[in-house]
Amino acid sequence: xxxxxxxxxxxxxxxxxxxxxxxxxxxxxxxxxxxxxxxxxxxxxxxxxxxxxxxxxxxxxxxxxxxxxxxxxxxxxxxxxxxxxxxxxxxxxxxxxxxxxxxxxxxxxx
Numbered sequence: 001x002x003x004x005x006x007x008x009x010x011x012x013x014x015x016x017x018x019x020x021x022x023x024x025x026x027x028x029x030x031x032x033x034x035x036x037x038x039x040x041x042x043x044x045x046x047x048x049x050x051x052x053x054x055x056x057x058x059x060x061x062x063x064x065x066x067x068x069x070x071x072x073x074x075x076x077x078x079x080x081x082x083x084x085x086x087x088x089x090x091x092x093x094x095x096x097x098x099x100x101x102x103x104x105x106x107x108x109x110x
Contacts, residue, residue: 006080008071
């Protein structure tokens with residue numbers, strides 16, 4: 001079975017379009033033109049990762065550039081904003097116990 005993954009979705013470009021395009025480029029490796037094409041399709045997927053911490057870092061990069069961003073759990077399709085974690089594991093549809101979901105049960109900081 002796969003572990004849960006997390007999708008970083010661009011909801012909106014924001015006021016600082018060039019900064020957002022550069023952030024997309026940094027995260028995806030796309031050219032500025034490809035980044036623009038992707039951004040203009042918002043809401044759109046920017047990246048998929050296995051670790052919520054990596055998804056949060058990507059989302060933060062985009063937010064600092066002025067973009068509107070959401071991190072979504074692959075298993076339950078719920079948004080997982082950092083300020084509301086841990087999220088309630090109840091409705092999770094994943095094959096693993098809810099307690100293993102990184103959004104419901106994030107690791108302790110070292």
